[in-house]
Amino acid sequence: MAKKILIVGGGYAGFYTAWKLEKLLRAGEAEVTIVDPLPYMAYLPFLPEVASGSIEPRHAVVARRRHLESTANIAGKVTAISHATKSVTITPNVGVPFEFAYDHIVVTTGSVSRTFPIAGIADNAIGMKTIEEAVAVRDRLVGNFERAATLPKGSPERARLLTVTVVGGGFAGIETISELRSFATALLRRYPEISFDETVFHLVEAMGRIMPEVSQETADWVVKDQTRRGVQIHLDTQLASALDGKIELSTGENYESDLIVWTAGVMPRPFLRGTDLPIGPRGHVIGSPSLRITTEDGVALEGAWTAGDTSQTPDISATPGPGGFCVPNAQHAVRQGKLLAKNIVADLRGEGIAEYNHKNMGAVAGLGVNTGVFQSGKFAMKGYFAWLAHRFYHGLAIPSWERKWRVFGGWVGHFFLGRDTVNIEAVQQPRAVFEEFASRPKA
Incomplete structure (x- = not known):
């Protein structure tokens, strides 16, 4: 049988x-x-x-x-x-x-x-482990730009909407904060009401460094590069509370953030x-x-x-x-x-089985459009060519040629047309409009 x-x-x-x-x-x-x-x-x-x-x-x-x-x-x-x-x-x-x-x-x-019992995280944060979470983060960011553009400059709510916090400085956290910062910078072209200085990005990492998979020198370069692009990186810092979106850090710093992304393990x-x-x-x-x-x-x-x-x-x-x-x-x-x-x-079949003994292919990360890092042993590559290596590696790694063609085709389209900034945040409540206008039986 x-x-x-x-x-x-x-x-x-x-x-x-x-x-x-x-x-x-x-x-x-x-x-x-x-x-x-x-x-x-x-x-x-x-x-x-x-x-x-x-x-x-x-x-x-x-x-x-x-x-x-x-x-x-x-x-x-x-x-x-x-x-x-x-x-x-x-x-x-x-x-x-x-x-x-x-x-x-x-x-x-x-x-x-994996989360910790920090006030506000379970109620306000979004993870980065599922495709649904990634879509929600994108729609929230674009939606927040739309909402903030109608509010007066300097208002607390506008500042809250334009502040993003990512918790965790591993690969997932660094790639997330870098991509979101790059995306927000691109969005500013479509939202002339919002200035670059109003968009605030925080990365909170409990350890004294980011990206333990790469060398200290490469990690330091990433910190300098992202700081230059407008990301505030808090090392040796723990998130003490995120209750109602009010961020409290172990260093004593306080601010409000509408979008909180958890990538800490x-x-x-x-x-x-x-x-x-x-x-x-x-x-x-x-x-x-x-x-x-x-x-x-x-x-x-x-x-x-x-x-x-x-x-x-x-x-x-x-x-x-x-x-x-x-x-x-x-x-x-x-x-x-x-x-x-x-x-x-x-x-x-009664044959011998093998052991899993791998050869490390190195680590590669995308840090927003046109920049990335690649580390293999002591060899490190930074910037545009590392970004290309990141895209080619992962573009070829996704299973099936059907998916590879779709991914590469999308990248080619974005090269000529730019990223799609359409916000479909309402898809998370698809029946809202129907319910609002639907006829109901009379009492």
């Missing part, structure tokens, strides 16, 4: 595992099912450019049903896992929960934003702690270099695999990440997903 392979989570690692399995499996060898509440995989490195209007949101996601031809898709969430009985509970988006039996399980549930999905899978101290599924799920003593669980942000995978490369584990980024998730598919097929 065909083995049942269940993939929990359809992000990077899950999508690439299924995509590769379709190429490697023989007819009738296994049935692959993927469970995810969303019908697409989001290419997360593009979120800052989606937020800044440089990429059309739909181009930054990959429809699984279009590209996974033989994989069964279930729209829902796995809400319980019992590997002892090799079964899970699936709660569909519509309908009642049901049990699903498997022979092999692949846990690739990804990560979510990620964590595995909390539901995993309620399963019988081995979980590490920070909530990750414990994995081995071969991507098998193992106990704390290193004993592999039969038919259990993990990869991506969910996993605590030992980094056995020449330059291991912090703590000796692979860091949660797209580069690892994509490579691990491909290897995981090969290992599952090898295991089904």
Whole structure:
């Protein structure tokens, strides 16, 4: 009988595992099912450019049903896992929960934003982990320009609307603040009522430096470059409160900000702690270099695999990440997903499996239109050519030629036409106008 392979989570690692399995499996060898509440995989490195209007949101996601031809898709969430009985509970988006039996399980549930109990964050901040959040950030920024343009200069509300705060100085935070600053500068051409000095951008980072993935020299260059462009970078600073949009920093500085973006860390999905899978101290599924799920003593669980942000995978490369584990980024998730598919097929056929030992390709970041940084070992590149390297790398990395053509086509269009500044903020309440004018039965 065909083995049942269940993939929990359809992000990077899950999508690439299924995509590769379709190429490697023989007819009738296994049935692959993927469970995810969303019908697409989001290419997360593009979120800052989606937020800044440089990429059309739909181009930054990959429809699984279009590209996974033989994989069964279930729209829902796995809400319980019992590997002892090799079964899970699936709660569909519509309908009642049901049990699903498997022979092999692949846990690739990804990560979510990790926040701290800071007043106002849960109520006012927007994350940068989903395509919906990136779109909301873009629409809020353009909408705030529209609202501020009608208010008198110097008014507190106008200043609040034109002030942006990004919390977190890692790659996600730096790319987000840089792209938003670049976008705001471009918007000023369309809003002559607003001056450059009125647009205020703050980056808050608790550590003494930004972007730990690059050298100190490169990080210092980014700070100087963004400061020159109008970003205020607060190092060794913690966010004390954001209640009602009133920002209080640990340095004593206070100001009001309408748009607050949280990029200060990620964590595995909390539901995993309620399963019988081995979980590490920070909530990750414990994995081995071969991507098998193992106990704390290193004993592999039969038919259990993990990869991506969910996993605590030992980094056995020449330059291991912090703590000796692979860091949660797209580069690892994509490579691990491909290897995981090969290992599952090898295991089904009684062949030897391989260990995940990667060669670091370096780090690349876009810092707004026409500027970026690239770091590989001691070699660093800054400015325009680093920005080109960022675009070409990620443009080619997004899965499927269909999506590559859409992304590159959009960039070419923006080169000639500029970024699209249309604001469709009202899409977040699509029935508002209909409800306002809809006729209702008389009492």
